[in-house]
Amino acid sequence: MxxxxxxxxxxxxxxxxxxxxxxxxxxxxxxxxxxxxxxxxxxxxxxxxxxxxxxxxxxxxxxxxxxxxxxxxxxxxxxxxxxxxxxxxxxxxxxxFLQTVRLRRAFTESGSSLRLTPAAGPAVSLIYGQDFTFYPNPQQTETTVDAGLVFAGFGISAPELGYDDYAGLDVKGKIVVVTRQEARQFPDAVRLYNTDLLTVLQTARRHGAVGVLLAGVKPTAKPPEPLRGMVSVLGPDGKVAVSRSYVSGELPLAGSISAAALHRLFAGAAQDTGRVLSALRAGRPASVALLPRLQATQRSRHQDVDSYNVVGKIxxxxxxxxxxxxxxxxxxxxxxxxxxxxxxxxxxxxxxxxxxxxxxxxxxxxxxxxxxxxxxxxxxxxxxxxxxxxxxxxxxxxxxxxxxxxxxxxxxxxxxxxxxxxxxxxxxxxxxxxxxxxxxxxxxxxxxxxxxxxxxxxxxxxxxxxxxxxxxxxxxxxxxxxxxxxxxxxxxxxxxxxxxxxxxxxxxxxxxxxxxxxxxxxxxxxxxxxxxxxxxxxxxxxxxxxxxxxxxxxxxx
The missing domain is CATH 3.40.630.10 (Zn peptidases)
Structure with a gap:
């Protein structure tokens, strides 16, 4: 005690x-x-x-x-x-006793797509629910992004702690790819905060990214299930006030990709996935520019309901x-x-x-x-x-x-x-x-x-x-x-x-x-x-x- x-x-x-x-x-x-x-x-x-x-x-x-x-x-x-x-x-x-909390449930609609254009060779469409998923956008019903790619390690930018995945990396106007493998080199509090999804999204936005894709790391892992019905809170102005999977501003795209899709994104890069993931496990940043471009189209629909906090005072x-x-x-x-x-x-x-x-x-x-x-x-x-x-x-x-x-x-x-x-x-x-x-x-x-x-x-x-x-x-x-x-x-x-x-x-x-x-x-x-x-x-x-x-x-x- x-x-x-x-x-x-x-x-x-x-x-x-x-x-x-x-x-x-x-x-x-x-x-x-x-x-x-x-x-x-x-x-x-x-x-x-x-x-x-x-x-x-x-x-x-x-x-x-x-x-x-x-x-x-x-x-x-x-x-x-x-x-x-x-x-x-x-x-x-x-x-x-009531505080109104307006909840918006957002769903990813059919017609959402992700197309990969490699540095050499024909473009290819990735398969939704197998190669990738999108987090539904609670603010917009349709978003389109055509951008280059960068791999930014864990997506952590904490120079005050002596670690920065974004150091020397140009991500402005690009889609940031980050791994969800565990950042074991950090104390619990630091790791939990910096690898929380919302923090990762906020960090990417702060550096000028237009999208974030979270990457699986185990080749044997099942592809991520489609994420449906993610919920946010709307403010009195009708805009998203609170969300765990969306940040306002110029970051319209967020989602995840499978381990297999991650390997495809590294085609022609200066380093392969094995090396960068090994470096990250050893506590060293291993960010790298990726050569392909991605064309993403995301369609979302929304359902709004009012709920309530109850507040009393002594x-x-x-x-x-x-x-x-x-x-x-x-x-x-x-x-x-x-x-x-x-x-x-x-x-x-x-x-x-x-x-x-x-x-x-x-x-x-x-x-x-x-x-x-x-x-x-x-x-x-x-x-x-x-x-x-x-x-x-x-x-x-x-x-x-x-x-x-x-x-x-x-x-x-x-x-x-x-x-x-x-x-x-x-x-x-x-x-x-x-x-x-x-x-x-x-x-x-x-x-x-x-x-x-x-x-x-x-x-x-x-x-x-x-x-x-x-x-x-x-x-x-x-x-x-x-x-x-x-x-x-x-x-x-x-x-x-x-x-x-x-x-x-x-x-x-x-x-x-x-x-x-x-x-x-x-x-x-x-x-x-x-x-x-x-x-x-x-x-x-x-x-x-x-x-x-x-x-x-x-x-x-």
């Missing part, structure tokens, strides 16, 4: 630490380490109330809570009513700090109705993420129970977001266009599928290591008798796969509390149990209320998330990025 610097986490944190010393181990008396004024309000969270929320939100009548459907609207109506019952104030648009008590906000988030959406598995086609999303929504509703209830002098200094936002399963869309839209002044958002505590299938004995605070948020996490965990652990599954890249990352990219310190590995029998192998659960349940119709749950763990998880947010809301000092932190340097300035 990280050492806590008590002067940086405020009076309430100090009281918690003093209580830990005074009352001893939490296992014997779960609430004994909490200051007395917090004990009764936090005890208002019960396993039964937690389960009731999950049971409603995961009911078949909500049809998997897909954004833009009547089932999702039922979920919106439910959480609004629950927030109202708990005295949470509306903080959405026009005095309501107003702070301090005359100055009440204008700053700690944001609790959980995604309200899930996958809807899909391909049947074992005779069931409704993807109920009980764990993912009805449990997260239940957590936030119960947090609202705790604040309602606090006496006036225990209310937080800063204001707290309870924010249920849409479109997480579509690419963190609702949270990205909110983080860029919040219903309160953006510069007044000080921290995000995200809740996404805590996987409460066993007693909660330890937690992994994804992202807390990047900022001063590690201190309130350590204090709150200690007060509840929980161990803080490092991520047992770093290869899952979970930090950039949930809604906290939307806030990080806007320069706001954020974290996401996940399950730890500690077990009651001392084997400390909960991640193995979770992996087995995930194989049969995650993103499947089997994630329903009849599955495996430990609602006592849900109660404790909600208490922990409340306490972290409460500590941040009461600390006079605003959360800060750690000196030299990659995300703080990239986004915090």
């Amino acid at each position: 990280q050492k806590v610097n008590t002067p940086t986490i405020g009076r309430v944190s100090k009281l918690l630490l003093l209580s830990v010393v005074a009352y001893g181990p939490v296992a014997a008396q779960p609430t004994a380490t909490l200051p007395r004024p917090l004990r009764k309000p936090m005890s208002s969270i019960s396993p039964a109330s937690f389960k009731a929320h999950v049971q409603y939100l995961a009911d078949d009548k909500l049809r998997g809570r897909q954004p833009g459907t009547p089932g999702y609207q039922l979920a919106v109506d439910y959480v609004v009513a629950q927030l109202q019952q708990r005295g949470v104030q509306p903080a959405g648009e026009n005095g309501t 107003e702070g008590t301090d005359p100055q700090l009440r204008n700053e906000y700690v944001v609790h988030t959980a995604h309200l959406d899930h996958l809807g109705v899909g391909a049947p598995i074992a005779g069931d086609s409704i993807y109920n999303g009980a764990h993912d993420n009805a449990t997260g929504v239940a957590t936030l509703l119960e947090i609202g209830g705790v604040y309602q129970q606090l006496k006036a002098k225990q209310k937080p200094k800063r204001s707290v936002l309870i924010t249920l977001v849409t479109g997480e399963e579509l690419g963190l869309l609702g949270s990205a839209y909110f983080a860029r266009n919040p219903t309160v002044p953006r510069q007044q958002l000080v921290a995000n505590v995200n809740t996404d599928m805590p996987t409460i299938i066993a007693p909660l004995l330890s937690v992994v605070p994804l992202g807390a290591e990047n900022s001063s948020l590690a201190a309130p996490v350590a204090t709150a965990a200690q007060a509840l008798g929980l161990t803080v652990e490092a991520d047992p599954e770093p290869a899952q890249n979970r930090f950039i796969r949930s809604d906290q990352y939307s806030f990080v990219t806007q320069g706001i310190p954020a974290l996401h509390i996940k399950y730890g590995n500690k077990t009651a029998d001392g084997r400390n192998n909960l991640s193995e149990q979770v992996q087995k659960w995930r194989a049969v349940t995650y993103h499947k119709p089997q994630d329903d209320i009849n599955g495996e749950f430990d609602f006592e763990a849900g109660r404790k998880y909600a208490q922990l998330n409340f306490l972290i947010g409460y500590l941040v809301a009461n600390d006079a000092k605003r959360p800060t990025w750690n000196p030299g932190n990659f995300f703080g340097e990239r986004f915090g300035k």
Whole structure:
């Protein structure tokens, strides 16, 4: 557990630490380490109330809570009513709890084509779905590009880190080809950010490219499946405001090519694919101009629907700090109705993420129970977001266009599928290591008798796969509390149990209320998330990025 610097986490944190010393181990008396004024309000969270929320939100009548459907609207109506019952104030648009998020689903239409003209010899048409795919364009229904090619390694341009695939490479007006092989020479945070699809596209646009093709690297790999139905968010002006697969401006083309097609693009080049990929694996840039030209025609169609973020507020008590906000988030959406598995086609999303929504509703209830002098200094936002399963869309839209002044958002505590299938004995605070948020996490965990652990599954890249990352990219310190590995029998192998659960349940119709749950763990998880947010809301000092932190340097300035 990280050492806590008590002067940086405020009076309430100090009281918690003093209580830990005074009352001893939490296992014997779960609430004994909490200051007395917090004990009764936090005890208002019960396993039964937690389960009731999950049971409603995961009911078949909500049809998997897909954004833009009547089932999702039922979920919106439910959480609004629950927030109202708990005295949470509306903080959405026009005095309501709602923020409209207009979603555009874009589809690649027949007639899209890619034609290769080599330096010598006849032109040849590549086969859609076998040699290449296009990401549908959410802004234009038809785009045409005729351009030369360059190979730009991983597509990373980070000269401040001593690495630049674009150094000395003329890409203006050309299509950039990049490999999706893993850039293992970089630390996790650097690699995850720089090889994220959106970053690759933004980097190519910044250097003047007109298109990006992502290349497969294994000759034996199956050709990529056609990508259909990619979703973006439109702004009030009708233009794309948020997307994971499109950047506005002069970059109309994005797609992928097979390993076999990549070899064809290297015909006549100064180096072959074997050499450049070997160099990249060794940590050396290996960019090269390619001789063929590509003629691409892409046709897209669009379907627009309105969905909603739900935003509520607990107003702070301090005359100055009440204008700053700690944001609790959980995604309200899930996958809807899909391909049947074992005779069931409704993807109920009980764990993912009805449990997260239940957590936030119960947090609202705790604040309602606090006496006036225990209310937080800063204001707290309870924010249920849409479109997480579509690419963190609702949270990205909110983080860029919040219903309160953006510069007044000080921290995000995200809740996404805590996987409460066993007693909660330890937690992994994804992202807390990047900022001063590690201190309130350590204090709150200690007060509840929980161990803080490092991520047992770093290869899952979970930090950039949930809604906290939307806030990080806007320069706001954020974290996401996940399950730890500690077990009651001392084997400390909960991640193995979770992996087995995930194989049969995650993103499947089997994630329903009849599955495996430990609602006592849900109660404790909600208490922990409340306490972290409460500590941040009461600390006079605003959360800060750690000196030299990659995300703080990239986004915090």
